[in-house]
Amino acid sequence: MPHYRRFSDASVSEKILDTMFLVTIGLGYLFALGHTFFSHEGRDGQAGLSVEDVKIAYYGEHQQTRLGAALNGGMAGNLDNDEQKQVIVDWIEGGNDKAAFELNVAPILNSNCIGCHSAEAEMGLPPLTSYEDVVKLTHADTGASIQSLVRVSHIHLFGIAFILFFVGRIFILCEMPVMTKRITVAIPFLAILVDILSWYITKFIPGFAFVVVIAGGLMGISLTIQILVSLYQMWFYHPKVEPIEM
Ligand code: HEC
Secondary structure, three states: OOOOOHHHHHHHHHHHHHHHHHHHHHHHHOOOOOOOHHHOOOOOOOOOOOOHHHHHHHHOOEEEEEHHHHHOOOHHHOOOOOHHHHHHHHHHHHHOHHHHHHHHHHHHHHOOOOOOOOOOOOOOOOOOOOOHHHHOOOOOOOOOOOOHHHEEEEHHHHHHHHHHHHHHHOOOOOOOOHHHHHHHHHHHHHHHHHHHHHHHHHHHHHHHHHHHHHHHHHHHHHHHHHHHHHHHHHOOOOOOOOOOOO
């Protein structure tokens, strides 16, 4: 009978190495969740992360501009009062004329915004120092660009494939019914592929945002299960029967 490797065959050093790896990946995953939360939370004006936030991230808000969205969102607090916001919103809706910009809008930006939004501030934020710069932020918000999705996709696919591969490699040393194991190692890969594909679909069909959330959640849950079951079996589970099949 062929002999397949199990945790019962692993040396203690190997189990320590596996444990450190799984714990580090688990922690990294928690930080990734935190990053997702902070980068999408509140896009819809409500605190917390929702499907609506995800929709805005990929599809955008087609009736909304980046400048308008910022003034209704996190940047509102940098204005002295609501009249200032109204002046800028009226200017955007009135067709963002250059003379009106210099007369009404530039003074507000100069006293409230360019402390952070200028090349001199070196904060890497879009500058608000000239008419041309500001006009760029008054086009409709169509969500993440294809270019940025392509960039994030390739980083995610390369990085996550390694993580899932090594976690899965450790997980297959567990004892369990063989079909359960075969399905469980494939699920996180399928989930991340569906997740990334659904970013692109959501860019054009906003209703798809829920697939992004479900597939992302499924990847997280299956990764967590693999990590926890592996850690448990590695240290606490002692099989009585001979393992039969991979
Ligand atoms: C204290 C520094 C600071 C000030 C002052 C400030 N901002 Fe911002 N702004 C930021 C930071 C940081 C971000 C990026 C993070 C975020 O979106 O909250 C940002 C983001 C933005 C964005 C979104 C850019 C994008 O990529 O879509 C816009 C538009 C914007 N600010 C406009 C303004 C306007 C208009 C004012 C003045 C009323 C202003 N900001 C004042 C720090 C500042």
